[in-house]
Amino acid sequence: xxxxxxxxxxxxxxxxxxxxxxxxxxxxxxxxxxxxxxxxxxxxxxxxxxxxxxxxxxxxxxxxxxxxxxxxxxxxxxxxxxxxxxxxxxxxxxxxxxxxxxxxxxxxxxxxxxxxxxxxxxxxxxxxxxxxxxxxxxxxxxxxxxxxxxxxxxxxxxxxxxxxxxxxxxxxxxxxxxxxxxxxxxxxxxxxxxxxxxxxxxxxxxxxxxxxxxxxxxxxxxxxxxxxxxxxxxxxxxxxxxxxxxxxxxxxxxxxxxxxxxxxxxxxxxxxxxxxxxxxxxxxxxxxxxxxxxxxxxxxxxxxxxxxxxxxxxxxxxxxxxxxxxxxxxxxxxxxxxxxxxxxxxxxxxxxxxxxxxx
Amino acid sequence: xxxxxxxxxxxxxxxxxxxxxxxxxxxxxxxxxxxxxxxxxxxxxxxxxxxxxxxxxxxxxxxxxxxxxxxxxxxxxxxxxxxxxxxxxxxxxxxxxxxxxxxxxxxxxxxxxxxxxxxxxxxxxxxxxxxxxxxxxxxxxxxxxxxxxxxxxxxxxxxxxxxxxxxxxxxxxxxxxxxxxxxxxxxxxxxxxxxxxxxxxxxxxxxxxxxxxxxxxxxxxxxxxxxxxxxxxxxxxxxxxxxxxxxxxxxxxxxxxxxxxxxxxxxxxxxxxxxxxxxxxxxxxxxxxxxxxxxxxxxxxxxxxxxxxxxxxxxxxxxxxxxxxxxxxxxxxxxxxxxxxxxxxxxxxxxxxxxxxxxxxxxxxxxxxxxxxxxxxxxxxxxxxxxxxxxxxxxxxxxxxxxxxxxxxxxxxxxxxxxxxxxxxxxxxxxxxxxxxxxxxxxxxxxxxxxxxxxxxxxxxxxxxxxxxxxxxxxxx
Numbered sequence: 001x002x003x004x005x006x007x008x009x010x011x012x013x014x015x016x017x018x019x020x021x022x023x024x025x026x027x028x029x030x031x032x033x034x035x036x037x038x039x040x041x042x043x044x045x046x047x048x049x050x051x052x053x054x055x056x057x058x059x060x061x062x063x064x065x066x067x068x069x070x071x072x073x074x075x076x077x078x079x080x081x082x083x084x085x086x087x088x089x090x091x092x093x094x095x096x097x098x099x100x101x102x103x104x105x106x107x108x109x110x111x112x113x114x115x116x117x118x119x120x121x122x123x124x125x126x127x128x129x130x131x132x133x134x135x136x137x138x139x140x141x142x143x144x145x146x147x148x149x150x151x152x153x154x155x156x157x158x159x160x161x162x163x164x165x166x167x168x169x170x171x172x173x174x175x176x177x178x179x180x181x182x183x184x185x186x187x188x189x190x191x192x193x194x195x196x197x198x199x200x201x202x203x204x205x206x207x208x209x210x211x212x213x214x215x216x217x218x219x220x221x222x223x224x225x226x227x228x229x230x231x232x233x234x235x236x237x238x239x240x241x242x243x244x245x246x247x248x249x250x251x252x253x254x255x256x257x258x259x260x261x262x263x264x265x266x267x268x269x270x271x272x273x274x275x276x277x278x279x280x281x282x283x284x285x286x287x288x289x290x291x292x293x294x295x296x297x298x299x300x301x302x303x304x305x306x307x308x309x310x311x312x313x314x315x316x317x318x319x320x321x322x323x324x325x326x327x328x329x330x331x332x333x334x335x336x337x338x339x340x341x342x343x344x345x346x347x348x349x350x351x352x353x354x355x356x357x358x359x
Numbered sequence: 360x361x362x363x364x365x366x367x368x369x370x371x372x373x374x375x376x377x378x379x380x381x382x383x384x385x386x387x388x389x390x391x392x393x394x395x396x397x398x399x400x401x402x403x404x405x406x407x408x409x410x411x412x413x414x415x416x417x418x419x420x421x422x423x424x425x426x427x428x429x430x431x432x433x434x435x436x437x438x439x440x441x442x443x444x445x446x447x448x449x450x451x452x453x454x455x456x457x458x459x460x461x462x463x464x465x466x467x468x469x470x471x472x473x474x475x476x477x478x479x480x481x482x483x484x485x486x487x488x489x490x491x492x493x494x495x496x497x498x499x500x501x502x503x504x505x506x507x508x509x510x511x512x513x514x515x516x517x518x519x520x521x522x523x524x525x526x527x528x529x530x531x532x533x534x535x536x537x538x539x540x541x542x543x544x545x546x547x548x549x550x551x552x553x554x555x556x557x558x559x560x561x562x563x564x565x566x567x568x569x570x571x572x573x574x575x576x577x578x579x580x581x582x583x584x585x586x587x588x589x590x591x592x593x594x595x596x597x598x599x600x601x602x603x604x605x606x607x608x609x610x611x612x613x614x615x616x617x618x619x620x621x622x623x624x625x626x627x628x629x630x631x632x633x634x635x636x637x638x639x640x641x642x643x644x645x646x647x648x649x650x651x652x653x654x655x656x657x658x659x660x661x662x663x664x665x666x667x668x669x670x671x672x673x674x675x676x677x678x679x680x681x682x683x684x685x686x687x688x689x690x691x692x693x694x695x696x697x698x699x700x701x702x703x704x705x706x707x708x709x710x711x712x713x714x715x716x717x718x719x720x721x722x723x724x725x726x727x728x729x730x731x732x733x734x735x736x737x738x739x740x741x742x743x744x745x746x747x748x749x750x751x752x753x754x755x756x757x758x759x760x761x762x763x764x765x766x767x768x769x770x771x772x773x774x775x776x777x778x779x780x781x782x783x784x785x786x787x788x789x790x791x792x793x794x795x796x797x798x799x800x801x802x803x804x805x806x807x808x809x810x811x812x813x814x815x816x817x818x819x820x821x822x823x824x825x826x827x828x829x830x831x832x833x834x835x836x
Contacts, residue, residue, distance in 0.1 A: 008556070009568040011624050011654050011678045027757040027833050030683050030722040031658075032569030032625065050568050054622075059546060061622050271720055274680060278755045279720055 002056055003064070003097075005104035009050035010063050012089055014274060017148045020265055021274045023048075023141035029275055038071060040079050041112055045071050049108075052089070053101045063089040065097045069105055070140050074116075081109060082118045084138055086159075088152045095154060095162050102166065106359050114359065119168060121159060121353040122146065134264040134290040134326045139174070139352070145266050146350070163355050171356035173332040176292075177346035181318050181325055187345045188311045197257075197305055198250045199312045247312045249298075249305060257298035259309045261317065261325075263288035291317040292326040303340050310344070364404035364501055366432035367396050368455075370439075370447035371412025375801030380419070386412045386558045389440040389468060390542050390575040391493065397544040398494045404501045408548040411451065416557060417550060423451060427458045434501060435459075439478075440468025442588075442768055445788065446795035449482055456484035463504060467493045469588060472597040473768040474788035475516040479523045481789060487517035491598035492532055492578070494540055531599055538610045542575040543617040555623055569656070569681045572623035576611055576630040579603035582701025585732050585779050588767030590701060596769055603632035608644040615653050625656040625681040634663030634702040641669065645676040656681035658724075663702035664712040670719045683757065684716065687726040691745030692738040699731045706745065713753050722757045725749060727827060730764040730812060730820040732772065732779045739823050746831035761827035763820045766809030776810070784817075785809035 013019075021029050025036065036047040049069040054061045068084040083105065086098055102117060109115050120138060133146035153159075249257040265276045267288050272279050293313060298305050314325055327346065330337060369392060374382040388410055400406040407430070414421045435455050439448040448471075452464045467489040471478060475488040489496045491514045499512045509517045513530035516523060532540075545551035555570045579600045583590035594600040618626060631638075648655075657677040661684055665673075673684070688709055690696045697703045704712075716723050727742050742761065749756055766772070768791070772779035784806035785791050797804045811817045 006622075008570055008622065009624070009680075010622065011656065011680055014678065014680045015654060029568070030681055030757050031724070032567040032571075032681050048568075060620060063622070271674070271679060275722070278722055278757070279717075280754055281717070282720075 003053060003100050003104075004056065005101070005108060006052045006054050006061065006063075007049060007108075008052050009068075010052055010066065010089060012063060013066050013087060016089070016152050017087055018145045018266075018270060018273050020135055020143045020276060021141060022136070022143070022265075022277060026275050026277050030278075038073060040071075040073060043112055045079075045109075045112070047071060051083070051101065051105055051108075053097060053104060064092055065089060065101050067101060067105075068140065068142055071109070079109070079112060079115045080118055081105060081115055082120070082140065084120050084140055084142055085122055085144070085149060085153050087144075087149065088154070093154070095158055098154065098159065098162055099166060110359075117168075117357045117359055118171065119163060119355045121156060121163075121355065122149065122153060122350075133266055134176075134292045134324075135262060135266045136292070136294055136328065137266075137350075137352075139329070139354075143266065160353075160355075166357070168355040168357045170353060172354045174328075174352040174354065175330040175332055175338070175348050176326055176328040176350040176352070177330060177341050178324060178326045178349040179344070179346045181314055181323055183345045184314050184325055185311070185318070187343075188307055188314065197308055199308050200248055200250070245316075247309055247316065249309055251300070256300050257305055257309055258296060259293055259313045260295040261291050261293045261313055263320070263322065264290040264292060287321050289322060290324045290326060291320070291322040292328055294328050296327075301336075303336075306337075306340060307344065360431045361429060362405070363407055363430050363432040365396075365399055365406045365434045365436055365497070366430050367392055367406065367408040367436045367438070368451055369408065369410040369412070370437060370444045370451055371410070371415065372443040372447055372795065373799040375799060383412045383415060385441060385443045386410075387573070388548070388554070389438050390573050391440075391468075392438050393544060393547065394540040394542050394575070395436070395467075395494050395497050396547045397541040398539075399498045399501060400544075400547060401541075402498050404498070406547060410548060410550070410554060411447075413550055413554055413557065417553060423454045424458070427455065432459070432462060433504065434463045434465060436465050436467065436497065438468045439466045439471035442470045442765075442791050443795060445470060445791045446799055449478075449485070449792060450799075452482065453484045463487070465489060465497070465500065467497075469593075469597060470768055470788075470791070473588070473593075476523060477788045479516055479518060483518075487515055490514050490516055491600075492530060494532065495530055495536065529599060532604070534604070534607070537578075537604055538607050543572075543614045543621075545621070552621075555621070569624045570622060571625050571627055571658075572618040572621070574611065574614060574618070574626040574628050575606065576628060577603055577605035577632065580632045580701070581636075582632075582634070583771050584701045585699040585772050586728070586730075586764045586767060586770050587701075588770040588773070590771065592771065592774070593769040605630075605632075605640055608640070608647050611644055612647050612651055612653070615648060615655060616651065619653055619655050623655065624678075625658055627658050627660075629660040631660070631662040635665060638665065638669055642672055645672045648676050654678050658683050658685065660685040660687075662687075664704045664708050667715050667719070670715055670721060674719050674721055679720075683722045683724055685724040685726065686712075687728070688745070689726070689728045690731055690734065690738060691727070691740075691742035692734070695731050695734050695738045698733055713749065713756075717753055717755050720755070722755050723753065724758040725756055725760075727759075727761040728764050729761060729824045729827070730808060730810070730815065732781065732812065733814070734812065735814045736819075736823070739827075743827055743830055746827060750831055750833055756833060759831060759833055761824045761831070763808055763824045765807075772810070780813040781810045782812075783810050 038045045038047050051067050051069050052063050053065040054063045065086050066089050067086045070082045072080050074080050086101060136143040137146050245262055246260045268276050268286060272282055317325055369388045371383050372385040374384060376382055392408055396406045396408050437448045437451055455462055455464055463486050464484060465487045466485055471488050472490040475490050478485055478488060496512055496514045503509050503512050509515055510526055511528055512526050513528040515526040548554060555572060579594045580590050581603055583592050615626060655678060689700060693705055746759055750759060766785055772781050776783045794804050806817060808817050
């Protein structure tokens with residue numbers, strides 16, 4: 001009997017914990033080849049690695065534990081291996097298997113020299129019942145149904161203890177906030193005033209390329225882990241108009257900020273998964289109850305600009321029938337932002353902890 | 360050295376390029392090789408399958424000489440099913456004959472069957488060729504070899520002194536015999552787990568999310584596409600098979616269960632021999648798969664458009680993770696499609712079918728071709744238009760591509776080029792052999808496709824396919 005790493009995404013993962021895959025190359029997922037490749041130290045590395053820990057008994061393989069690994073190169077030219085929550089695939093839920101999994105991942109990359117291993121852990125609040133599973137739920141292009149995931153992922157406390165023992169340290173805590181639309185509109189209305197900004201919800205015809213370098217540092221998390229340094233609101237890769245889910249702001253005809261949100265795609269029927277973008281008609285027709293602001297940025301540090309963008313976004317959400325608004329990827333240490341969110345009525349409903357280890 | 364009664368060797372096409380590493384292509388093992396190996400092994404003759412391309416992928420310094428030092432086989436069987444293997448298969452045969460003093464070399468598969476006499480005449484290191492189905496003939500060959508009397512081995516072309524003889528006995532498996540074959544005993548293949556990990560139909564040897572398994576559903580076809588070497592007439596010529604032979608659903612389910620146990624996540628299914636005329640077979644199969652609770656995805660290549668019922672049953676049978684349907688309209692011109700395809704469907708039927716796949720939420724792959732009989736640049740323009748419309752209106756189409764048609768031995772156009780409006784550049788086995796030898800050696804070839812049409816040169820045919828792929832594609836990156 002030998003425990004080993006098998007680079008493979010098992011079907012059982014999808015059956016146990018449904019997930020969404022929404023990377024720009026989503027169309028190659030059904031063919032099993034959604035790989036871009038990174039070049040690092042003259043080696044070619046797939047930008048998505050499905051890591052299945054399994055045990056070989058005679059001629060059969062039994063799957064034990066799974067994690068998606070997203071390798072990327074950071075600004076300091078270091079190879080970061082970003083791993084999503086480990087998911088139990090078998091009945092053996094021995095916590096030491098997590099050690100095995102990460103040791104195997106480290107071994108897989110060891111020929112490339114030093115790496116930084118980052119691990120995503122669902123934080124407090126994640127064990128609570130739905131509807132706290134609004135898409136997206138991860139910093140990667142992969143989003144699990146969180147309420148299902150909590151049945152198949154090691155308990156947070158034990159998991160953190162084990163990772164600390166293995167030398168991992170807390171790197172960041174990313175928060176997700178939530179508020180009812182009506183509450184938000186009521187609170188934002190009070191503080192709403194005449195703004196010097198033009199805020200547009202119809203951005204068609206504006207092929208604006210946003211570089212994440214240009215926006216507020218509060219978007220640093222997205223910059224570090226969204227695996228893209230720039231994006232556009234009009235993308236031929238997406239078969240529905242992502243501009244319908246964006247607002248942008250101008251001041252003296254200069255771009256100053258944007259909000260992007262998405263309906264909670266995890267509300268779609270199971271048979272649209274894991275690639276909902278293949279079925280834009282369904283996304284357009286479905287009545288979503290939750291919307292999530294997943295990316296935003298402002299060039300100017302102005303709480304009124306932030307609130308103005310938020311107000312417009314929430315109005316659009318309401319027009320589309322959404323009842324609850326979430327805003328994700330908030331760095332716990334960003335006190336200015338967290339205080340604005342508290343002030344307008346948001347409360348923290350979920351957190352994502354990122355742990356890091358230099359290897 | 361391991362003594363073996365039979366070593367089955369799968370060749371892989373080598374293309375020499377300017378880069379330091381050569382390209383390995385056509386890496387798929389014919390499914391029949393597993394069934395043959397299992398059948399003779401089960402009947403007491405020790406057997407192993409070695410996939411030379413896989414060996415090379417796993418160990419770049421792999422050589423046939425090194426392989427032959429590991430085994431002492433009585434018989435070496437080499438599959439020459441697909442014509443791109445013609446040079447590599449014969450090259451392996453020659454090396455084997457030079458290595459082992461008394462080894463018996465036998466070839467089989469579509470291409471070997473088509474050119475059996477010519478191969479035996481020109482390549483004296485080949486001792487015999489099984490023409491047509493080979494499971495029972497291979498067993499009979501192993502039994503007959505000690506007596507040196509091969510006249511009763513069915514479907515066999517063989518050498519006797521300086522003559523080439525054809526066995527008087529013929530063989531075509533009955534339903535029961537066909538159902539007795541095991542197409543999933545992959546343990547007989549060296550590094551089988553790497554085979555499913557590294558190979559898939561597009562020859563991309565990089566790792567994938569999915570593990571592909573090749574599902575044998577049957578043999579034969581009811582129609583003749585102008586370019587296909589596996590159509591009804593070709594099957595009659597090669598194997599005397601006049602109608603498709605399907606494995607019983609119970610046996611197919613047995614194989615699927617075995618694939619699931621091997622952690623194969625996607626079953627590749629390329630068998631639809633009656634098109635929409637009847638797909639009752641599949642309704643029963645899908646029902647049984649669901650009842651057995653088999654969790655697997657499917658890449659199903661339908662040869663004709665399907666009913667809504669088929670799509671719904673298909674959708675609810677397979678795990679959606681890697682499940683796709685593939686259809687090959689080949690041309691955007693209805694006239695050209697009608698002239699070339701055994702299963703014809705109009706544009707309107709095609710779009711109605713695509714509408715259904717969008718409604719039922721099934722990802723689709725579509726393939727087109729250039730070099731079709733009577734096709735002109737104008738017809739090709741219709742193909743581009745149709746491709747663009749599909750990409751624009753059907754976001755569930757995850758892949759679309761156009762490939763130039765290569766000449767296939769025993770295809771209707773190969774057998775009657777005048778009728779199909781083409782001029783052959785490959786007329787005999789040696790023409791295929793020399794072309795692939797030149798590919799392997801990195802020497803320029805005079806023809807890649809083996810023909811040109813009345814309306815298009817070979818260069819045009821290749822150029823137009825490239826044009827389509829540049830103009831029409833889904834965004835995957």
